[in-house]
Amino acid sequence: MVSAAGLGMALRAVLVNRLRSLLTILGVVIGVAAVIALTSLGRATTSRVESTVEGLGTNLLVVSPGAATATGFVSPQQAPITLAQEQALQAAVPAVDAMAPVITTAATLAYGSTSATVPTEATTVDIARVRNLRLAEGSFFSPAAQAAGAADIVLGAQAAADLFGSSDPPGAVGATVEVNGLPFTVVGVLAPLGQSGATNQDLSAFVPITTAMGELTGPADLSAIYASARSAGEMALATAEIDAALTAIQGLAPGSAPDFTVTSQTQVLSTLNTVTAELTTFLGAIAGISLLVGGIGIMNIMLVSVTERTREIGIRKAVGARRADILSQFVLEAVLLSLAGGVLGVAVGSLITLLGGRALGVAASPSASSDLVALAFSVAVGVVFGAYPAVRASRLMPMQALRYE
Amino acid sequence: MSAFIELEGVTKGFPVGGGVYPALRGIDLAVERGEFVAVTGPSGHGKSTLMSIIGVLDRPTGGRYRLEGVEVAGLSEDAMARLRSRTIGFVFQGFHLVPTLTALENVELPMVYARVPPAERRRRAQALLEWAGIGEHARQRPVQMSGGEQQRVAICRALALDPPLILADEPTGNLDSHSGRVVLDQLAGLNAEGRTVVLVTHDPTVAARARREVHIFDGRVEWDRRRPDAPSAAGGAGGG
Numbered sequence: 001m002v003s004a005a006g007l008g009m010a011l012r013a014v015l016v017n018r019l020r021s022l023l024t025i026l027g028v029v030i031g032v033a034a035v036i037a038l039t040s041l042g043r044a045t046t047s048r049v050e051s052t053v054e055g056l057g058t059n060l061l062v063v064s065p066g067a068a069t070a071t072g073f074v075s076p077q078q079a080p081i082t083l084a085q086e087q088a089l090q091a092a093v094p095a096v097d098a099m100a101p102v103i104t105t106a107a108t109l110a111y112g113s114t115s116a117t118v119p120t121e122a123t124t125v126d127i128a129r130v131r132n133l134r135l136a137e138g139s140f141f142s143p144a145a146q147a148a149g150a151a152d153i154v155l156g157a158q159a160a161a162d163l164f165g166s167s168d169p170p171g172a173v174g175a176t177v178e179v180n181g182l183p184f185t186v187v188g189v190l191a192p193l194g195q196s197g198a199t200n201q202d203l204s205a206f207v208p209i210t211t212a213m214g215e216l217t218g219p220a221d222l223s224a225i226y227a228s229a230r231s232a233g234e235m236a237l238a239t240a241e242i243d244a245a246l247t248a249i250q251g252l253a254p255g256s257a258p259d260f261t262v263t264s265q266t267q268v269l270s271t272l273n274t275v276t277a278e279l280t281t282f283l284g285a286i287a288g289i290s291l292l293v294g295g296i297g298i299m300n301i302m303l304v305s306v307t308e309r310t311r312e313i314g315i316r317k318a319v320g321a322r323r324a325d326i327l328s329q330f331v332l333e334a335v336l337l338s339l340a341g342g343v344l345g346v347a348v349g350s351l352i353t354l355l356g357g358r359a360l361g362v363a364a365s366p367s368a369s370s371d372l373v374a375l376a377f378s379v380a381v382g383v384v385f386g387a388y389p390a391v392r393a394s395r396l397m398p399m400q401a402l403r404y405e
Numbered sequence: 406m407s408a409f410i411e412l413e414g415v416t417k418g419f420p421v422g423g424g425v426y427p428a429l430r431g432i433d434l435a436v437e438r439g440e441f442v443a444v445t446g447p448s449g450h451g452k453s454t455l456m457s458i459i460g461v462l463d464r465p466t467g468g469r470y471r472l473e474g475v476e477v478a479g480l481s482e483d484a485m486a487r488l489r490s491r492t493i494g495f496v497f498q499g500f501h502l503v504p505t506l507t508a509l510e511n512v513e514l515p516m517v518y519a520r521v522p523p524a525e526r527r528r529r530a531q532a533l534l535e536w537a538g539i540g541e542h543a544r545q546r547p548v549q550m551s552g553g554e555q556q557r558v559a560i561c562r563a564l565a566l567d568p569p570l571i572l573a574d575e576p577t578g579n580l581d582s583h584s585g586r587v588v589l590d591q592l593a594g595l596n597a598e599g600r601t602v603v604l605v606t607h608d609p610t611v612a613a614r615a616r617r618e619v620h621i622f623d624g625r626v627e628w629d630r631r632r633p634d635a636p637s638a639a640g641g642a643g644g645g
């Protein structure tokens with residue numbers, strides 16, 4: 001029976017003991033707030049990690065020198081990967097859409113009186129396709145310029161901002177910057193990519209590998225080969241092709257342990273996903289435990305209130321209340337309490353989510369679905385924990401209850 | 406032919422310590438419709454225990470109890486609740502009002518559980534309070550009222566569903582003589598309207614107003630006297 005009168009009486013009972021009601025719902029408030037805040041912050045962090053990794057290109061494969069063992073890379077590697085090997089490899093891997101060799105070097109870039117140390121990649125124009133790079137301004141260096149060994153440079157968004165100030169657009173294209181003292185012409189500036197783990201991907205610069213090998217790094221071995229598969233479905237095929245072809249090119253016996261490692265972006269992504277999913281589950285479990293503790297708080301108070309109100313129960317039964325009436329009254333009270341706690345918890349949790357999201361620098365917002373789940377859960381907690389004392393109270397004969405001191 | 410209230414060899418034991426304390430040791434009692442019965446006896450000899458069994462507020466340990474010809478022991482919880490709701494109005498020595506509810510809401514309470522529509526409930530509760538002379542206290546909670554006023558609220562509550570049986574356990578015990586007389590007049594009036602009234606009292610003048618006095622001693626009926634000359638001339642015995 002949930003009549004208007006029953007609701008009114010339950011509301012009255014909750015309001016008469018304002019302080020006790022408040023203390024009771026505190027546990028639920030904290031529990032629900034924790035569930036909301038932890039899950040939405042966890043979700044925001046996960047989606048940021050995912051979007052960053054996806055920004056690198058989901059079809060991306062990285063070939064690095066040195067074999068991977070259970071403990072990591074074997075170093076120093078016996079056989080370096082050379083530019084010639086990379087060119088030979090390109091012809092032997094049909095599942096690969098594009099491939100670019102990379103030599104990474106920390107270069108000092110200077111413009112006028114401003115200078116910055118920037119991780120600079122000596123590579124080919126194909127890197128733009130492999131890594132999905134988009135330009136905010138200008139263009140990537142041309143294949144012709146690359147073939148001619150032109151002194152062209154493409155700046156990452158942060159590198160451009162450091163050198164030219166953060167005016168938008170920077171107007172850097174056409175300017176001449178010095179790279180380790182050598183003059184280079186800025187031909188393009190990249191659109192911002194964002195943070196990848198601890199690395200700011202926008203603090204970057206790209207120069208033609210031919211130019212670099214002539215003047216900047218000298219003849220050098222490759223730091224890595226970046227390749228993109230034709231589709232996400234062909235990642236495994238592309239990996240196998242690279243494995244086989246590079247083993248042959250490097251002159252290793254087929255089946256012998258390779259002296260290089262092929263890492264796919266999906267591997268990284270799925271590892272990250274596993275980690276973040278575990279983290280979210282863990283956080284959710286902690287939040288769930290605090291909600292459970294809140295529920296036990298409700299049960300405690302309901303038990304105390306049954307004891308205190310045993311005489312009242314006796315009176316109600318003496319004037320004709322059935323067991324179900326008493327039961328529904330107490331369950332209703334518990335639901336009202338836990339619902340109030342749930343609503344308050346959603347409010348507090350949303351606030352924590354917004355503040356925490358700002359502090360962590362992620363765009364976190366509580367979702368309507370998690371709000372609903374938390375509310376439904378708090379009501380369920382109320383019913384479950386309110387039911388036991390209510391059942392106990394409804395079993396008493398009126399006289400037993402009235403004689404209770 | 407069974408009486409309205411019929412007890413045969415009713416016993417009641419309370420568990421105390423390791424054993425059982427026999428509060429009632431075999432009560433035989435029959436009350437007809439329309440009677441006005443005073444139950445007397447020394448303190449602690451089982452009067453309240455007897456009333457709670459007649460009022461279906463507790464179960465007897467042994468013996469048989471029939472109300473309106475129906476064996477109470479065989480009834481379900483809900484059927485017992487229905488008896489308390491429709492047949493019995495109980496007035497307690499300690500008032501036993503719900504402290505969080507107003508006078509009006511306390512009188513409404515039996516009607517809430519009997520599913521009387523709210524508007525009708527409120528109207529009847531207000532009318533009962535007016536009849537008892539405490540209409541102006543309708544919005545007050547029990548702690549804001551005197552003992553006499555509280556007991557009149559309790560009587561109104563007992564009358565809310567117009568039950569044929571009124572049970573009152575020392576209704577005047579906590580009241581001064583004037584308030585006590587008002588309450589007693591009301592009970593006598595209810596009996597005059599045809600209701601059966603069973604009243605526990607220590608006061609000989611109160612007992613003298615009843616047409617019948619049942620004296621309880623040591624958990625048994627020691628004597629049972631009818632007084633044909635009693636001033637409260639009501640319908641008398643023999644209804645049913």
Ligand SMILES: Nc1ncnc2c1ncn2[C@@H]1O[C@H](COP(=O)(O)OP(=O)(O)OP(=O)(O)O)[C@@H](O)[C@H]1O
Pocket residue numbers: 403419420421426428446447448449450451452453454455
């Ligand atoms: N729940 C209980 N548990 C144990 N003993 C009880 C219980 N209820 C009543 N008794 C005992 O049963 C006996 C009768 O109690 P009861 O309340 O019926 O007496 P009474 O005649 O109404 O007394 P009074 O005039 O003082 O109200 C008493 O000795 C009392 O101690």
Ligand SMILES: [Mg+2]
Pocket residue numbers: 452453454574
């Ligand atoms: Mg008594």
